[in-house]
Amino acid sequence: xxxxxxxxxxxxxxxxxxxxLTSSLIAFGVILVxxxxxxxxxxxxxxxxxxxNTALGxxxxxxxxxxxxxxxxPLNLIxxxxxxxxxxxxxxxxxxxxxxxxxIKFGAMISNYAQTSNIRLSAVYPEMENKTxxxxxxRIKGTITDPDQFIRPGELLVPDNLMKGLGLKVGDEIVLxxxxxxxxxxxxxxxxxxxxxxxxxPGGKDGYMHIDDAKTLLRMDEAEIVEVAVHLKDxxxxxxxxxxLKKTMVTPESDLEVHTWEQLSPFASIARIVDxxxxxxxxxxxxxxxxxxxxxxxxxxxxxxxxxGTIAAIGTRPSRILSMFxxxxxxxxxxxxxxxxxxxxxxxxxxxxxxxxFTFGMMQVSLAPRIPEGEVILVxxxxxxxxxxxxxxxxxxxxxxxxxxxxxxx
Amino acid sequence: xxxxxxxxxxKVYRTGEVPVTALKEINLEIGKRAFVSFIGPSGSGKxxxxxxxxxxxxxxxxxLLINDVNIGLLDRAEAAEFRANTLGFVFQNFNLIPVLTVYxxxxxxxLLVKRLPAxxxxxxxxxxxxxxxxxxxxxxYPNQISGGxxxxxxVARALxxxxxxxxxxxxxxxxxxxxxxxVIAIMHEMQRELGTTFIFSTHxxxxxxxxxxxxxxxxxxxxxxxITKRN
Numbered sequence: 001x002x003x004x005x006x007x008x009x010x011x012x013x014x015x016x017x018x019x020x021l022t023s024s025l026i027a028f029g030v031i032l033v034x035x036x037x038x039x040x041x042x043x044x045x046x047x048x049x050x051x052x053n054t055a056l057g058x059x060x061x062x063x064x065x066x067x068x069x070x071x072x073x074p075l076n077l078i079x080x081x082x083x084x085x086x087x088x089x090x091x092x093x094x095x096x097x098x099x100x101x102x103x104i105k106f107g108a109m110i111s112n113y114a115q116t117s118n119i120r121l122s123a124v125y126p127e128m129e130n131k132t133x134x135x136x137x138x139r140i141k142g143t144i145t146d147p148d149q150f151i152r153p154g155e156l157l158v159p160d161n162l163m164k165g166l167g168l169k170v171g172d173e174i175v176l177x178x179x180x181x182x183x184x185x186x187x188x189x190x191x192x193x194x195x196x197x198x199x200x201x202p203g204g205k206d207g208y209m210h211i212d213d214a215k216t217l218l219r220m221d222e223a224e225i226v227e228v229a230v231h232l233k234d235x236x237x238x239x240x241x242x243x244x245l246k247k248t249m250v251t252p253e254s255d256l257e258v259h260t261w262e263q264l265s266p267f268a269s270i271a272r273i274v275d276x277x278x279x280x281x282x283x284x285x286x287x288x289x290x291x292x293x294x295x296x297x298x299x300x301x302x303x304x305x306x307x308x309g310t311i312a313a314i315g316t317r318p319s320r321i322l323s324m325f326x327x328x329x330x331x332x333x334x335x336x337x338x339x340x341x342x343x344x345x346x347x348x349x350x351x352x353x354x355x356x357x358f359t360f361g362m363m364q365v366s367l368a369p370r371i372p373e374g375e376v377i378l379v380x381x382x383x384x385x386x387x388x389x390x391x392x393x394x395x396x397x398x399x400x401x402x403x404x405x406x407x408x409x410x
Numbered sequence: 411x412x413x414x415x416x417x418x419x420x421k422v423y424r425t426g427e428v429p430v431t432a433l434k435e436i437n438l439e440i441g442k443r444a445f446v447s448f449i450g451p452s453g454s455g456k457x458x459x460x461x462x463x464x465x466x467x468x469x470x471x472x473x474l475l476i477n478d479v480n481i482g483l484l485d486r487a488e489a490a491e492f493r494a495n496t497l498g499f500v501f502q503n504f505n506l507i508p509v510l511t512v513y514x515x516x517x518x519x520x521l522l523v524k525r526l527p528a529x530x531x532x533x534x535x536x537x538x539x540x541x542x543x544x545x546x547x548x549x550x551y552p553n554q555i556s557g558g559x560x561x562x563x564x565v566a567r568a569l570x571x572x573x574x575x576x577x578x579x580x581x582x583x584x585x586x587x588x589x590x591x592x593v594i595a596i597m598h599e600m601q602r603e604l605g606t607t608f609i610f611s612t613h614x615x616x617x618x619x620x621x622x623x624x625x626x627x628x629x630x631x632x633x634x635x636x637i638t639k640r641n
Binding site for chain 2: 011
């Protein structure tokens with residue numbers, strides 16, 4: 001094997017310029033995948049991180065049918081009493097769950113006594129919410145001295161555009177009016193505690209209040225939870241934990257559903273487009289490797305017909321000749337991949353020294369690209385396999401040559 | 411006992427629709443440790459005959475036995491195995507691998523064909539390079555040595571697997587007269603020292619005299635057999 005590799009490398013460098021040109025092309029493809037993949041994965045990861053850490057949580061538990069009618073924010077699909085206790089018990093027992101936050105989500109009218117608008121409210125226990133969405137506090141303008149008390153009873157966090165639209169400022173008193181599940185309308189005065197930036201950009205109308213105020217407004221004897229957001233210790237185990245929770249919680253009697261963030265956010269589509277773009281770039285890489293290696297190996301076989309005749313004449317078995325040419329293609333792929341990886345990873349390292357900052361919606365994104373080890377291994381395996389595959393036809397042709405014809409070739 | 415036996419061997423090539431008879435009913439026997447030459451004008455069938463004896467091609471009719479093995483019955487892999495174990499080749503154009511050094515060219519058949527311990531392999535290569543007078547050039551590449559030196563390397567490469575038979579098709583055609591004699595002398599010396607049978611084709615009348623047995627081919631037929639003074 002070592003000898004075959006040695007001969008393969010020497011044969012490649014017999015035509016230095018051609019080999020270097022082809023190798024550069026393949027290396028360019030690898031660099032493209034590494035750099036584009038690094039940027040795209042970094043963007044996706046950061047966006048998902050922002051969404052899950054500041055708003056959604058990694059996954060959510062609802063009553064069956066809630067997500068289908070989520071736009072109406074129904075208050076009749078609730079978790080209370082024993083059902084809520086069972087959910088909380090299951091979450092506390094699961095070692096992968098870092099924190100959870102029960103929420104009441106509902107729509108209300110917000111009035112400054114002169115103008116009225118609508119607002120979507122999440123009523124939360126601030127301590128639990130802060131542990132479940134630790135990035136949420138970062139969306140609040142102003143200084144928060146105790147993140148576990150980012151919202152206090154009697155206060156409301158209002159999104160920026162509503163503040164501007166209603167001409168409000170922090171400390172102003174407003175009235176919230178809401179209809180509870182029985183159709184009874186109620187209103188309470190609250191003070192604007194702070195401004196919260198919307199995670200999804202302009203047009204966001206999501207505010208926060210303390211769950212005790214929501215109980216008063218909606219005339220609830222106990223908190224009627226519509227959503228339990230869950231934060232995991234290891235986000236990479238999202239799929240597995242989601243399955244575990246479904247197994248323990250979702251039964252015909254429980255009437256519950258477990259949804260990951262992907263099933264709850266439209267950004268999942270953007271994430272899938274990002275994945276698709278990475279896949280397209282990988283296909284470009286495969287095409288580059290395929291055409292380049294096939295071309296160089298075909299030329300190599302045609303230029304060395306006499307030599308193939310010689311090695312066949314001295315007793316080299318056809319399978320060995322096949323291996324020799326496959327090894328040449330493999331060596332070409334390996335060499336190019338190493339160069340591509342070194343340059344590609346080097347470029348990512350340089351980009352990390354000066355991260356690229358931009359705004360996506362209302363989110364400040366700071367791209368510090370990095371590529372997972374799995375992607376690097378995948379790219380390497382793809383190039384190696386495609387190199388061998390592309391060499392197969394020329395190598396097979398070489399191995400099938402009759403030595404007497406090959407020796408007589410001019 | 412015969413090393414090679416040809417019984418009514420005929421070889422016909424097809425060029426389009428036209429059959430061309432390259433060899434006609436050749437019958438001959440060549441013993442072990444022989445130093446044999448085939449002569450004849452271009453197109454007389456020398457190369458075809460050497461290709462058949464080199465197990466590079468198969469007879470259209472008749473039987474060709476080498477070491478009592480009917481080579482017409484071997485498949486491609488068996489033929490390769492047979493060549494690796496029994497035969498060595500010296501080509502008119504030397505056919506050294508340009509990316510390998512002199513040492514590596516001689517080593518090549520051992521790496522690809524025979525598995526030997528590294529020390530034994532090295533000793534054998536150096537011994538042969540010493541015998542053909544190329545030990546001082548062992549690290550040079552083929553483009554750094556002369557034609558005569560290349561052919562000496564080719565002889566060493568042909569002998570490195572300890573074959574019973576070495577076939578050389580016009581081995582001196584691309585060499586000047588003096589160099590050609592030196593190469594033939596080396597082959598002769600190897601024949602005496604190692605007991606290898608050498609068969610070569612030539613149309614150089616001065617080289618012809620170096621053979622012990624001389625066969626003459628004309629239009630694909632064996633027309634004469636001569637035992638020379640050297641035998």
